[in-house]
Amino acid sequence: MERPELPLPQLHAFVVLAEELHFGHAAVRLGIAQPPLSQQIRRLEDKVGHALFSREPGRIALTPAGHELLPAARRALTDLADGLAAARAVGSGRAGRLRIGFAASLALTVLPGLLRTFRERFPDVHLDIREMTTAPQIAALHDKTIDIGLLREPSTDDETELSFKTVLAEPFVAVLPSGHPLATQRTVRLAQLADSPFVLLPRTAGPQLHDQITNLCIAAGFTPRVAQHAVEWQTVCALVEVGLGVSLAPAGIRRIRLKGVAFRRIEPDTVRTQIAVAWRKNDHTPLVASFLAAISQDQPDRPP
Template identity: 65%
Template sequence: MDRPELGLQQLHAFTVLAAELHFGRAAERLGIAQPPLSQQIRRLETRVGHPLFTRGPGGVGLTPAGQELLPAARRALDGIADGLDAARRTGSGEVGRLRIGFSASLALTVLPGLLRAHREQYPGVELELRELTTAPQLVALREQAIDVGLLREPPAGADAPGLATATVLTEELVAVLPAAHPLAARRAVPVAGLADDPFVLLPREAGPTVHERILRLCREEGFEPRLGQRAVEWQTVAALVGAGLGVSIAPAGIRRIRIGGVAYRRLEAGPARAAPGTVVAAAWRRDDPGPLVARFLRLAGVRPE
């Protein structure tokens, strides 16, 4: 034999009546007439198989079965309320887990302030950080291993397939020199002055676009940079320059890396040309601008479509 379904309305009506012990007052508190309240209670008693309330000249009281059900009913209603609140907060991006990929050099510029602002505004969101260069970040986004990326110089076509990018900031490029280098005595260095030095650079596969930007900058000044050493991270680039293994051109944030024997100098802009710079961008999946990602992007100054 089928048993009547147990509904949240019945449990709510039961707990209110148990608190008021008066059908009229309970119905008024629930905002319904007394007959529908009586029907809710009868359905619940049918489901339980025993009376939950005594009804008589002395008023309404809880039966032993009602006394047993009351704490469980309150826990169930509280659990539903907590679940609904958690779902609302998750849906609005107030809680959850956000997986962020970032290029290591951004830990020297935009990343710390962005993370601090996010923690202050959304303390219920757990941040999972993954240090990745540009190309691996794009792969991780497509494979849904991260939710949003902060990368340097997204390559042309990074928006496809399925990805969107937007500029967060443009950062100046600087010369990275051994402290004993003759040009280290100058406040600004001409790019052409580095033509005879070996270069320490990130490999192309780590950041194709920034790699090509540096090469193009040198070519515009009439020389092809001679590769001396490769390094995957800008911190390593600075260390190798400090060891006297060459010079480099790098984002200005590298100046925060304090390594003995290294000098950072501005690059002189060529005639009728702005000072060389590099783009920092945010990247995300076009089909996944959920609230966690959207709120992070807005803090970075980006408004997803």
């Protein structure tokens, strides 16, 4: 079916005249003279093939054909205005869909503050939040299935294609069963954990963080004896609680409240785990730029 070409200026002129039912008043609203307005209406009537207005001395009125066209003309103008507004919002980074991967432990530190700041500045952006450990986030960024990654200890091997911005540096703490002899101390020397079994994240979940924890132990004179692996820190703490081992974790993990788990400062306390925002270097979309601009103004909550 052939679609008739109805220029928007003609539809606009028709709607305004239908509302005013007076050529002079309609011309003033449109900011044009009466003759051009009459020409626009005539051209539209030629397209329709029927008169849209009845013209009598001193008054005009909509014909049945005009009454039928009016709702569709209004919808067309409204839809176009809405479409233009939406396109401008997406083009400026004020609307659209942003896919964000995040490491679960970040929900205990920077994630709430970062998302709150962004939502306050860009309430019309739909956030697609996906919980992922560091290695899957890196893969998802390369595969373009997420736009932003919030992760721990990014690898320098990825810096050719990805950009990283550190948003927080956290110290490590010892995670102990509450009945562990060292739980009575305020600070634990790492060497004191040499004989304890460990519960750690598998290296595949976050190679850099896993190696960082292992190297901390090696620097203290021992290699951790891993008794159990767990992908999430909540699970690590639960396994420590039941006595399967001890662990080293970012300080923000202390916000996981388990009665049977004690968190203690460690010595030496010189190493920090980095929390970073990651994005593709060649991704210049407005939404990514908006997110980076928003978080640059945020002051992340520090772990207790």
